[in-house]
Amino acid sequence: MNIIDVGLPVSVSRMLVQKMQTMVPEELISVRRIQEAEVEPLSTIKDEIPDLTTTHQISIMKNRDAMISSGHYKPLKGLVPDMREDVAAKGFIDPSGLFTPICVVPVVIIYNRHISNPPSSWHDLLDPRWIGRINAPSPVILQKLMKFYAKSLLGEKAETLFKSIVLDGLPIDVNKKVNEGTFDIGIVSLPFSRASRDQNVTLCWPEEGAFALPQVLIQKDGACKEALTVSNYLLSEDAQKFISDVGVMIPVNPVVPLPREVQENKMSLYWKGWDWFISGINAV
Template identity: 30%
Template sequence: MRKKWYAGAVVTALSVSLLAGCGSNDPKGSASPEAGQASESASSAAPDGGAKLGGKVTIYSPNQAEINNPILKEFQTRTGIEVELISGGTGELLKRVQAEESNPLGDVFFGGGAESLAAYGQYFEVYETKEAANIGDAYKDSANHFTPFSALPMIIMYNKDLVKEGEEPQGWQDLLDPKWKGKIAFADPAKSGSSFTQIVTFLSAFGRDDGKGWEFVKSFLDNLDGKMLSGSSMVYKGVADKEFTLGVTLEEAALRNLEGGANVGIIYPAEGTSAVPDGLAVIKGAKNMENAKAFVDFAVSKDVQDMLQKEFKRRPVRTDATETQGIPASKDIKLVDYDFDWASQNKDEVIKKFTRIVTGQDK
């Protein structure tokens, strides 16, 4: 709910064009035949089945292009609403929303960890999606400042060409082993929402209130050997490209690289992990308010949520969505006691303390 400026966002105006389906494993945005059949029957209607809405909507998003492009193009096809996409990191885009408070230039924030969105809740409209009854209560924001989109377990990704079989780390504690010094990919939590979630996951696993969690963070940073990355996408790309041996990243990022042919493995940490959702939020005072709400409803509609795991390797938040296949069931993943409210309320202080540790001011 409190932050400052922005820098270097990339603006892309997506042309209105037919897309056979709202999901794709192809980073260029091509779609599956199954999705195409569904698209043809719905392309002349708005998300709720009504007439096309028209107009435009401006979306701020830190999501990867392979997720945004097919979803946004399908939304255009179904609604006739022209989408303008502004891409950037979670932190920089949230600061942009704050800077534009008196004259909002965006309509929707799409992506970013839920606790990051909650921390900026004062800049978002209170909106309860029409699909709320079908979304799991564990993922919802009681204040309705954001709508959850997908559940995102944090994992350790490793390159199988660089780690001998049987020597894989089994949990977070193993990341402190000197043999991994300088070989771990990790993003700056001041710039990456997912990295902030990872820091709070560490604190939750090792002791948030007794100082032991921060002791782990200090040792972990020492083992990074100064190699902290400026964006979360650099983590999984770095591991897949053998620039790093290990990386702390999202399950879906590792799964997409695995399916894409990268020789990587996934570890669900023995101490437990988090599965905090990312989300969507309607920007307060949005100039295209109804179109913004229509996009939120579309993103959590059943057909989009059914495709999350198959097409994007993400876990849906709808209770009636298609079950995940080929990965551990959510109930089988050990989770830490992640206090979402604490994370959102203490985001500023956590990042400040982290920065003090990095700069040597907090020893």
């Protein structure tokens, strides 16, 4: 059976999946729920490969070169539109051609507005006064993402940061605990920085740039026509506007406005391209 394996950020998943189910037979769509453990890499055996996968899972993306070598993955022809120029200029076009980004999720710092001398950069989190006062989500995907980025940016000092961080809960839980003052600082994806129950959470867009987690499409060679339908929907103005407005993520469609926070911070991202990213996440 042809399968479309959907793993989307929780803030946009339900609505986008519901729309997909009006476009293609519902039984073709398999929805991957958020989970603590890593997911298995995609197979390199053709009969076991979904026609289309949407994912931000590091355990899948790190296997890019093996997927290419298998010869069973190939980008669909007919995808529109081309990536917006400001995102492309930052190196989000995969030179291998395997991954087609549909959005980029910035990872930022939040802090309780009542603390004094709040951080303005990732390096500021190395201050000893933040030991045990920083909360970050516990799912493995986010732990590994943080380890990769921290080691790339901070080098040996990354271990100091890791000792200061308490890994517990999902991004929404981190927002809640920073709002309540249980922790002074949190590390979350941008969608969980915008609001809090008591309005005590403030966004810090780090001076070095937000860490970036791409959400990508991966297509099997010879994928079904429904895979192209869903792919083009996810890249459409309608879906991309929802991703930007509600999901608070960076859209790739050139006609869709960026989220306010991304515009205000000039889309400053700590990102050095796909080959750098793939190499780095394979080392953590």
